[in-house]
Amino acid sequence: MTIEVLGAFVLWLFLFGYIYLGSVEFGAGFYNAYGKMTGKEKLLENVIQRYLSPVWEVTNVFLVFFFVGIVGFFPETAYFYGTTLLIPVSIALIFLSIRGAYYAFAVYGLSNPGFTYVYGLTGLVLPASLSIVLAISAGGFIEMGESGPMLSSRSLLLSPFAWSVVALSLVSVLYISAVFLTWYAAYAKDVKAEFLLRKYALIFALPAIAGAGVFLVLMQGHNREIFSRLLEYWWIFGLSLLFFLGTVYFIWKKTRYGLAVIFSALQYFSAFMGYGIAHYPYLLYPHLTLFDGFTNRAMAVALITAFILGLLLLIPSIYLLLRLFLFDKQYVAGKRINHA
Numbered sequence: 001m002t003i004e005v006l007g008a009f010v011l012w013l014f015l016f017g018y019i020y021l022g023s024v025e026f027g028a029g030f031y032n033a034y035g036k037m038t039g040k041e042k043l044l045e046n047v048i049q050r051y052l053s054p055v056w057e058v059t060n061v062f063l064v065f066f067f068v069g070i071v072g073f074f075p076e077t078a079y080f081y082g083t084t085l086l087i088p089v090s091i092a093l094i095f096l097s098i099r100g101a102y103y104a105f106a107v108y109g110l111s112n113p114g115f116t117y118v119y120g121l122t123g124l125v126l127p128a129s130l131s132i133v134l135a136i137s138a139g140g141f142i143e144m145g146e147s148g149p150m151l152s153s154r155s156l157l158l159s160p161f162a163w164s165v166v167a168l169s170l171v172s173v174l175y176i177s178a179v180f181l182t183w184y185a186a187y188a189k190d191v192k193a194e195f196l197l198r199k200y201a202l203i204f205a206l207p208a209i210a211g212a213g214v215f216l217v218l219m220q221g222h223n224r225e226i227f228s229r230l231l232e233y234w235w236i237f238g239l240s241l242l243f244f245l246g247t248v249y250f251i252w253k254k255t256r257y258g259l260a261v262i263f264s265a266l267q268y269f270s271a272f273m274g275y276g277i278a279h280y281p282y283l284l285y286p287h288l289t290l291f292d293g294f295t296n297r298a299m300a301v302a303l304i305t306a307f308i309l310g311l312l313l314l315i316p317s318i319y320l321l322l323r324l325f326l327f328d329k330q331y332v333a334g335k336r337i338n339h340a
Contacts, residue, residue: 003300004290007073008276010307011066016272017314018062020176020265025059026123027177029099031200033120036113040196047185047193058314058321060096065310072303076293080284084142084151085133092129095122124170131169135162138223139285149287161215161222168211172268175204179247179264183257201251209244212271223285229278236274243267 028048035044071078102119136142141156142149156162178201185194220227230237243263250260281289294300 003297003304004073004294005280007069007294007300007304008290010304010311011069011073012273012276013311014062014066014069014307016269018059018066019272020268021059021062023127023173023176024180025177026127027173027175028123028181029102030120030123030174031177031181031197033117033123036116043192043196047181047188047190047197050184050188058318061314065307069303069307073295073300074283074288074290074293075295076288077283079293080142080149080288081133081136084136084149087151087153088129088132092126095126095129098122099126123173127169127173128166131165132156132162135159135165137279137282137284138219138226139282139287140222142284142287144287159222161218164211164215164218168208168215171204171207171211175201175208176264176268178204179251179257180261182251183261186257198251198254202248205244205248205251209241226278226282226285229280230274233274233277236270236277240267240271240274243270 031044032041032048035041035048098118099122102115136151136156138161141152141159141162143152144150178197182194182197182201185197216227216230219230243266247260247263247267250256250263279285281291283290283292295303
């Protein structure tokens, strides 16, 4: 494994961490708003707020690490992605700020239904805007002009492939979140919330796997090179499908929800890694590869060391968070309130 590949692998791990933890948080916010809109907030509010309150501050750490790392390891990405992603990234930053404001005002003092609805909306807009990056990286949307790379907004908006990426991100967020929150509701012994969230998990299971199928079909027409490499590693996606079936089986049978969550994480981890391998060596097809403009070796070693140490700090921090808050019996039962 070359140092370029190792650097990309470390970044991919941090990106997956943000995608999975962020999906649970985004979906929880949406379900909270949807419950309030449909008059079911009393069924979901306690479970969702107990999850969100201690977790939201940790999720964005993965995103910060990723952005620092992508520019540190591959400075050329700033040139290619900097101007082209100005609009989608700006939208994402605005909605990230709104989410932070929600916690500051709604959770810690000021309660307003409008905040809840806006927060729920950001849970859909954020993954949609961030997923655009994955669509753009597959090529076909950036043109090289005299002043540098330019994003073809018209091609992006009219591309079925790009919209399939957005749709897949949305249904995946709702599916991942519902599976996790079903487990959490069962742990909290909140039968009504468990019943409702289990229903959501089963509802979004089929769109999630169908969305992956549509993505593959449209990738064939959009980028045959990447598609052919996806077929080479079919067994990785076969594992992902098996994990998906295992998750749905346990949710359907109302048993071993913890294992269902592990399977759902492995489902997306294997698919995410498979896609990363198929995308190799391109960071932006066909303009930028891992080996174009890679930072010097000394900087790369320092970054990899820092990121591994950061990951070693994050993992026990997340464990303590789970142990002290999410799965503390008194906290889950609502007998102890988190003021973090």
